[in-house]
Amino acid sequence: MTEELDAGIVARQIAESGELGEPARNRHEVGAARRRKEDARLVTGRTRWTDNIQLPGMLYVAFLRSPMAHARVTRVDASPALHRPGVVAAFTGRDLAGEQGSLPCAWPVTEDIVVPAHPPMAVDEVRYAGEAVACVVATDRYRAYDALESIEIDYEPLPAVVDMNAALEDDAPRVHEEGNRAYVWKFGTGDIDAAFRDAPVVVERTFVQQRLIPTAMEPRAVVAQTDGDSFTLHSSTQVPHILRIMLATVTGIPEHKLRVIAPDVGGGFGSKLQVTAEEVLLLLLARRLGKPVKWTESRSEGNLTVHHGRDQIQRLSLAAEADGRLRGLRVDLLADMGAYLMLITPGIPILGAFMFNGIYKMDAYDFTCTGVFTTKMPTDAYRGAGRPEATFAIERLMDELAAELGLDPIEVRRRNWITRDEFPYTTVANMTYDSGDYEAATRKALALFGYDKLRAEQSERRDRRDPVQLGIGVSTYTEMCGLAPSRVLGSLSYGAGGWEYAAVRMLPTGKVEAVTGVSPHGQGHETAWSQIVADALGVPFEDVAVVHGDTAIAHKGMDTYGSRSLAVGGVALVRACDKVREKARHVAAHMLEASAEDIEFSEGTFRVRGTEAGTTIQEIALAVFGAHDLPDGVEASLDSDATFDPDDFSFPHGTHLCAVEVDTETGATSIRSYVAVDDIGKVINPLIVEGQVHGGIAQGIAQALFEEAVYDSEGNLLTTTMADYLLPSAADLPDFVTARTETPATGNPLGVKGVGEAGTIASTPAVVNAVVDALRPYGVRDVPMPCTPERVWRAIQGGAS
Amino acid sequence: MIPASFDYVRASSVDEAVEVLADAGEEAKVLSGGQSLLPLLRLRLAYPSVLVDVGRLPELRGVRDEGGHVHIGATTTHDEIIRSPVVRAGCPLVALATATVADPAVRHRGTFGGSMAHADPAGDLPAVAVALDMEFVLRSTTGERVVTATDFFTDYLETALEPGEILTAVRVPKLGEGWGYHYEKFHRTAQAWAIVGVAAAVRVTVSESGARHVAEARVGLTNMGPTPLRATAVESAAVDAELPPVPHATANGSPSTARLPSANGSGPHDTLREAASLADGDTSPTADLHATPDYRRHLARVLTHRALTHAAATV
Structure with missing residues (x-):
């Protein structure tokens, strides 16, 4: 009975059940319904999730969070927590104010956008319920949490701002001094007035995209550690590469002294495309205390403080001919930013701006989006993000028009x-x-x-x-999909490019490591990437390992979101494989005593055109490793990398x-x-x-x-x-x-x-x-x-x- | 979602459990399957200083046929009840309602007595308890006493259990021949609590001409007030109501999805529908994120009619 319940048996069964995905001999791997090679460890949990990481001397962090949506913090004293059992340290926003910087917004969509300072821990004012106001570091998670109640804090309530329409009225209470209007972004083509003038049919509707809470199976978790010189941050993130750059900028830790690792990550749906307060704060705590620190959110804490999704009021007018042919579309959006602009908060509704016309032809289009501050958790990417x-x-609207x-x-x-x-x-x-x-x-x-x-x-x-x-x-x-062409991103004021990176390492025994700059968190990249490599290099599917999610190993990349991994990262991988093949061709020519132009490659084997003589890419990998007989001027490496930036x-x-x-x-x-x-x-x-x-x-x-x-x-x-x-x-x-x-x-x-x-x-x-x-x-x-x-x-x- | 600290005692007998409880007084909580209590602790809505775990005591577990009633040990799990031939034969309504509780994981850990003692009016079993006049066996160091279901549920999450007392068993009187049963649960997702639920038992008489009438009805309401409620007005009004012929392939056993088309205009259901329309009398449903009181009242009327109709159709 215990044997039957052994997770190892389940893992083996999953690993061995190839019947669904076994491709016929000599058939392409690409297109085969391969079972996912990563599933055995993910499903059985025999893997490294961030919360599983235990380090010697590790301390645990708990955050005191504001119970009020909007208030001035008139007094805060964390020192009583220091007397509680197991407590090592306690900090308030004021303690950290000099070093915590401001959480970044990488997508200022307009020239005059209001980007308020966003301290990772609130200092003088809280602007949403759940905002961190203090923290306790203790020898275990439970003691840390218990000690929170001893922190003394006084709030002076300020008016909450929850309704977007009310927020835009002149006398509305302000979320930030600069006002509640973050930006107004406009876009249009064609003569929209002409489209609506004398239109036989106009359909006007207001739809509300309710606020959603992304619910990844794995809650967010962060582990930060330092050896006194450099720092390593494990985080349940979709974006280890973006995170490294941003955290270096915010904390002042030099980029080359900061390694970010996304181990296996249990889902994100956009919610882990973020630079979070907790990631910044744990690095600061590791720096202050010199000890490894861990924080894992509870589900309720997550509902409060993982960035939310959607939340738009859409005022729409569609003009059409009497036969139903479209003339033009007006879109007037209010988009709830929440209390601050996080990594790409303002850009989310803008990603939708190019999709309101759908698959339809029309003459004119007019789009306005107003980003509105409220005293709620900030919004940001959530599966689909604007689209x-x-x-x-x-x-x-098309159904309404039909009716x-x-x-x-x-x-x-x-x-x-x-x-x-x-x-x-x-x-x-x-x-x-x-x-x-x-x-x-x-x-x-x-x-x-x-x-x-x-x-x-x-x-x-x-x-x-x-x-x-x-x-x-x-x-x-x-x-x-395929976010995104770097030039397009540049034209939309986005703070980075949209290219992707891949590298292929040929190992001496003929096995292959494919390094990818995308960062899977449940999608099955290890399987799909293995299929791509297997076809491109003619090696068995099983002989490919996919390496990802660690900036020290997969050092470049723009990570995973926006359905981009395959359309951008997969293509980079193909390009890297092309380069490996090309290097191997020259070695093959030398080994087969032929000219490179006469070498053909098919299903893993290089042959001299018109002959049976051949050598496999895996044999070439060994020969290159030995390097006893390489042609002049050829490096002892087949390894190659490539970046790909889509045109569209x-x-x-x-x-x-x-x-x-x-x-x-x-x-x-x-x-x-x-x-x-x-x-x-x-x-x-x-x-x-x-x-x-x-x-x-x-x-x-x-x-x-x-x-x-x-x-x-x-x-x-x-x-x-x-x-x-x-x-x-x-x-x-x-x-x-x-x-x-x-x-x-x-x-x-x-x-x-x-x-x-x-x-x-x-x-x-x-x-x-x-x-x-x-x-x-x-x-x-x-x-x-x-x-x-x-x-x-x-x-x-x-x-x- | 991390509980405050507490002491934990795993009792080796009921006697030991009640002794620990007697010493600890109101600070103590009894832990059975933990499916209601642990979430309360994790949300810090409860701060007991000591948990007395009775979940592994064999003397509290299991189902017995005791002639006039079915004895259900307090720590019998939901899953054991659903599968129990004694329950299915002696008090099928208990099995029907229990099958709708939460999800399989909760049903494997959660216990019958725990659900009752937690006394959540949105729980499915308390309404069945009042509909069937179950008896609750309570024990303390001073002895044993028995209270009826209507006396057991005293207020929102409150029962007749005194500090130092535990629920050891529930006796479910058998109703005998000629009864049909149904639990009609309305919820937004399979795992969610009932917005409203209706437990119905109907005794049907069939005349020589084949006409079917309600001879007797029992109706319990879930989540229509701070305690489970007995819809006595419905029960009286339903007596003698003419029933439609039994539809073939009745969906007995799939209560929450089964849906009989309701009658429009005149028809033999009318008395039953009029009776069901009394279901929200003497109720005080609350508002929450899932429903307003008005809507709950409306649902109680609609679902009571469905529950009675389904129950009668199983006879």
């Missing part, structure tokens, strides 16, 4: 989308979509869904006034269809069927893609039906536990029917587009469109997200009256 908000807006015109929502889309022979197509938002086939994806989705049959059933249920109504939601989405984004797309049943007596919504047909270009590993699509859809459904961060009027976060912040589990979700169409991306040699965010972006509007569709007979035109049973029930009551 889910934009996609939701346009896909909801207004009495047309089928598919037909309205068909009349407006870019047709397959119009690619490459430059949109009204000045993006050039390189490839796509919206007709094919939609055709496939409609067939899998049984669209006509469901419409017939819907009509029948409406006729007999069935208390359980059927709704059908459509979402024909696109998104921009990639644009996955797809058609998602959702059928919901709404119990009109209770307001309960249940998803009856869900079909996702995605076009993400070429696929390296369909199993990994399937996982990304499933998880993405679940997360998008969660926004539509379940999740919402709620602050009360005093600025207290009410959803600090999972009992209040509802996450769906598998039991709450339907089986997903997934399929793909494939139009390769033209901007990279792999033909890949990115899939990390597609499901999330597509699914939220599909579900809400379905809920609203079910309720149209009751006069309902919108249900605010999340569409809770009570909101749905009230919409029915209100719509009917």
Whole structure:
């Protein structure tokens, strides 16, 4: 019995169950449904998560956090904590004020943006509930936490600012002295006034993107240590490379004396694309105390202080012809920044600015975004980052337009989308979509869904006034992936480039280490990258190890977010492999006594053209290691590296269809069927893609039906536990029917587009469109997200009256 | 989410447990499966100085058929109850409601007595307890006493348990032949607490002509006030209500998803629906993030009708 429960057996079973992913001999690895080689250790937990790290003499940190949304700190004294058992040190913001610097904002989107100072630990004023005001360092986590209550602190309350519209009024209480308007960012093309003048149809709606709390399975954790000269920081982060640069800048620790390691990381969804207060503060504490220090957040602490996502008010106007063809779109956004601008807070809604037009043709577009300060946790990237908000807006509007015109929502889309022979197509938002086939994806989705049959059933249920109504939601989405072309980022005032780095090390025994600058946190890079290397170098899949996440080993990179790893980092890896092959070709020519021009490479073997004589790349690796007989001028190394900077984004797309049943007596919504047909270009590993699509859809459904961060009027976060912040589990979700169409991306040699965010972006509007569709007979035109049973029930009551 | 410090005693017998409790007084808390208590400790909503762990005492665990009633030991886990043939035969409503508690992990650790003693009005089992007139066996150093379910649940998270007393067992009276059962739970996710729940037991009589009527009904309400409530007005009004013919393939056993189409206009359900419309009388539901009191009242009426209908259809 104990044997059966041994995690080692489970690990071995997973590792050995190759039946799903075993490619036929001589077939390409790329495209095979390989099971993920990293899963055995991740699933069994036999690995290094940051919280697992134990170091000699380690101390533990607990933070005292503000219980008030907005207040002046009139007095704070941490010294009573020093008398508590196990306590080694205690600090307040004032203690650290001289060295803690300000948390960085790397994306000042306008010239006159207000970027307030953001001390990692509040000094004189707190601006959101949960902001750190003091800390205790103790010999264990429990003593540290217990001692917090002895810290003496007095607050003088200041007015909370929780509502964006109210925040922008002239006499509103101010979050910062400079006012509550962080920036106004405008963008437009075409003659928007002409588009709306005499437009036969104008659809005006206001949608609210509720605030969400990213919920990675692994909470944030940080370990900092120093040898007195240099520093090492382990963090559960998506961005070890960005973090190193930023932490060096903030703390003054020279970059070459600071090593950042992201060990195995259990999810992030954008929430770990950040430079956090705790990361800075733990480095400072290690520097002050000379001892290793660790902090791991509790789930409630995380709900309060992990950066939040979404939170926009979208005022939208869509002008169309009587036949449904679009003329123009006006977008006026209020985006809640929260109390401070964190790493890319201001840029998140701007990432959506180029996506509000979706897959549709129109003549004019006008976009304004106002960033607003409130006394809430700052917002920042969350799966999709700006693009889910934009996609939701346009896909909801297309359904509303269809309803207004009495047309089928598919037909309205068909009349407006870019047709397959119009690619490459430059949109009204000045993006050039390189490839796509919206007709094919939609055709496939409609067939899998049984669209006509469901419409017939819907009509029948409406006729007999069935208390359980059927709704059908459509979402024909696109998104921009592969963040990002450095020139584009520069033009948008982003503080860094968007290239990616990879290196390939050929080991003497013929094994390969692939070093990547992206930083996986659950996506399966080790498997996909192994497949790419296996094909490019003709070595077995098993002979490749992927190295990542440690700035001392994978020294360069721009990390993982924005569906960029494969479309940018994967391409860098291909380029590095090309260089290895080219070096090996010269050695092979020497070994085979032929000229390099006559050497062919296929499936791992270099041959003299027209002969059987050959040598494998793994044999060459050994020969290069020995270096006994290398040609003149050839270095004793095949190792190579490469960086890749894309010319443009990639644009996955797809058609998602959702059928919901709404119990009109209770307001309960249940998803009856869900079909996702995605076009993400070429696929390296369909199993990994399937996982990304499933998880993405679940997360998008969660926004539509379940999740919402709620602050009360005093600025207290009410959803600090999972009992209040509802996450769906598998039991709450339907089986997903997934399929793909494939139009390769033209901007990279792999033909890949990115899939990390597609499901999330597509699914939220599909579900809400379905809920609203079910309720149209009751006069309902919108249900605010999340569409809770009570909101749905009230919409029915209100719509009917 | 780190508890304040406390002492921990694993009792080796019920006698030892009650002795420790007697010494510690109000500062002590009894730990059984820990599925309600530990979250309270971690959120620092409770600060006991000592936890007395009774979770491994064999004398508190297990289910027995004792003729007129089913004896359920306080530390019997939810999972054991769902699987118990004695429970399924003697008090099926207990098994139906228990199957909706939280998730499999919680059901494997959480205990029947623990859920009762925690007395969360949003918990599923207290409403079943009042509907079935369960009896609660309480023990202290001074002896044993038995209280009825309605006396046991005294207020929000409060029970008749005195300091020094533990719940050792619950007796569930068997209702006998001719009864049908259903627990209708309304919640936003599978693991979430009930927004409203309705426990129903209905005795059905069938006349010579085949007509079906309610002879007797029991209705308990989850989360409609600070304690579980018995909807006595519904119970009286439902008597003699005509029932529809039994629909084939009744979804007994999948209570929260089963959905009978409700009748519109006139039909044989009407008396039952009128009875169900009394369900929110004498209730005082609260507001929280998931529902307002008005909506809870509405749900109580709708769900009571569904629970009665489903329960009757299982006969």
